[in-house]
Amino acid sequence: MAIKTIVLPGLGESVTEASITNWLVQPGDQVERYQPIAEATSDKVTTEIPSDFAGTVKELLVELDKDIPIHDPIMTIEVAGEQEEEEVAEDHDKSLNDDASAKDVPEEKHQMRYSPAVLKLSQERHIDLSQVTGTGRHGRITRKDILNFQPQKAAEKSETVTPAAATEVMQTDGVRKAIAKRMVQSVNEIPHAWMMVEADVTELVKLRNAHKTTFKEQEGISLSFYPFFIKAVAQALKKHPKMNASWVDNEITFFKDINISIAVATDDHLFVPVIRNADELSVKGIAKEVDRLAKAVRNNSLTSEQMQGGTITVNNTGSFGSVMSQGIINYPQAAILQIESINKRVIPTEEGGLKFADMINLCLSIDHRILDGLAAGRFLADVKSNLLQFNNESDIY
Incomplete structure (x- = not known):
């Protein structure tokens, strides 16, 4: 496999920067070539950005609503090709040694990545991975976590009592x-x-x-x-x-x-x-x-x-x-x-x-x-x- 980078495309004459206002895909998603992957806004106009490749989304490289120059990288995608050094799988994750390089990786980085087996199983069972508590290294979700997941308990855990709101909050587009x-x-x-x-x-x-x-x-x-x-x-x-x-x-x-x-x-x-x-x-x-x-x-x-x-x-x-x-x-x-x-x-x-x-x-x-x-x-x-x-x-x- 090989990693390809998608950049912010040109959005019109004299447009030098824009912001990503909405991601249409997330890490782990499979995308086709020309499939819309994000929405970008410049000069009050919102434009869909298509993918240049077919493959698996690896990493989102920019924050939402932050202005970036045209042609700056925004996403990486894993496509068929040369074998990539890093493969994500829970069995391999469990066998990692506690060496210095592993300790230097931020915990949030691991939590955002799922193995192909976890993704496939969660999709088959229609499970929202954000509701699953991971028991693997750095809190990563494993195949066993998906098999043992009980939606009712997750719902009970997430329920909280909140007072009635006196105002309405609207997210700006x-x-x-x-x-x-x-x-x-x-x-x-x-x-x-x-x-x-x-x-x-x-x-x-x-x-x-x-x-x-x-x-x-x-x-x-x-x-x-x-x-x-x-x-x-x-x-x-x-x-x-x-x-x-x-x-x-x-x-x-x-x-x-x-x-x-x-x-x-x-x-x-x-x-x-x-x-x-x-x-x-x-x-x-x-x-x-x-x-x-x-x-x-x-x-x-x-x-x-x-x-x-x-x-x-x-x-x-x-x-x-x-x-x-x-x-x-x-x-x-x-x-x-x-x-x-x-x-x-x-x-x-x-x-x-x-x-x-x-x-x-x-x-x-x-x-x-x-x-x-x-x-x-x-x-x-x-x-x-x-x-x-x-x-x-x-x-x-």
């Missing part, structure tokens, strides 16, 4: 842990500054309401306000390249492509897929991308590549009725814009009178290492100006 890691990194490393302006979107509301029914009939998707705001941001970024940047290792990178991350929420998680080259798309094109990416999230088919390369985030918080919010920047981007809900308000006119208008708050969080209030204010002023320009059907198509 890999996606939630990835979100938590990125948010903490953003708050700890990025000095956030915040600015809010209000914008009159009365003409935009009229335009969208006038064409939403026809748009749905022709395109097969709904026309929301979100694509208009994304388009207005993309246009403004052309005039304000400082907003389209990131700070990494004391260097500022300014991006030529305008790739806008959008926020898509499920019942349990928040994902930020990317609309690439958003400045080159019409409102209709952006609407189709928003619909495509949202469906990918909800169908659980979103890939890590679809979440990479974003240069700024536009979050539609207004869809929840929010009127003001302070977004946490999507690290390592320089800014996130929160689009709040549209509300009717009475505002003064240029002629000195009053009118009812559709008003919205635009809430911008910026990386104060890259941007200051002047840059943020000018950017938001251009976003407002762009929103005022939406008043014709041609602005949609």
Whole structure:
């Protein structure tokens, strides 16, 4: 037999590390080639890792939820081939001499390994090995322990009286842990500054309401306000390249492509897929991308590549009725814009009178290492100006 090593495979462009969030096999399990052996999480996306070999799982080499570099070893598998020096069998275990090398092996190492005979017998009798007390060396389970195992006594031994719980504890999954890691990194490393302006979107509301029914009939998707705001941001970024940047290792990178991350929420998680080259798309094109990416999230088919390369985030918080919010920047981007809900308000006119208008708050969080209030204010002023320009059907198509 020969021992083969499985490494953490590449999980997409620019992904340099990931964490194993769930083992699908354990030491002693038989696996086939290409059988999923683990789940790995990077950038909020969970991917199954297949086995490169057929054989018996020997050792799990990494801890759960610990970030490791791509191509680092994660598991060893025993495959047919050269005879391996170490064979695990209870008869051989009993005959081991108490030499120095045997004493140096940690007890936990022995307890995690079972002989082929023990594994086969436990499977035939449907016995959970975690319930069996081993009488062999270092507490290892022997064939005799399996033959003498009595499930009822094991159950009685494991029964404990616990008080009724007043709270519920939920184990966090890999996606939630990835979100938590990125948010903490953003708050700890990025000095956030915040600015809010209000914008009159009365003409935009009229335009969208006038064409939403026809748009749905022709395109097969709904026309929301979100694509208009994304388009207005993309246009403004052309005039304000400082907003389209990131700070990494004391260097500022300014991006030529305008790739806008959008926020898509499920019942349990928040994902930020990317609309690439958003400045080159019409409102209709952006609407189709928003619909495509949202469906990918909800169908659980979103890939890590679809979440990479974003240069700024536009979050539609207004869809929840929010009127003001302070977004946490999507690290390592320089800014996130929160689009709040549209509300009717009475505002003064240029002629000195009053009118009812559709008003919205635009809430911008910026990386104060890259941007200051002047840059943020000018950017938001251009976003407002762009929103005022939406008043014709041609602005949609």
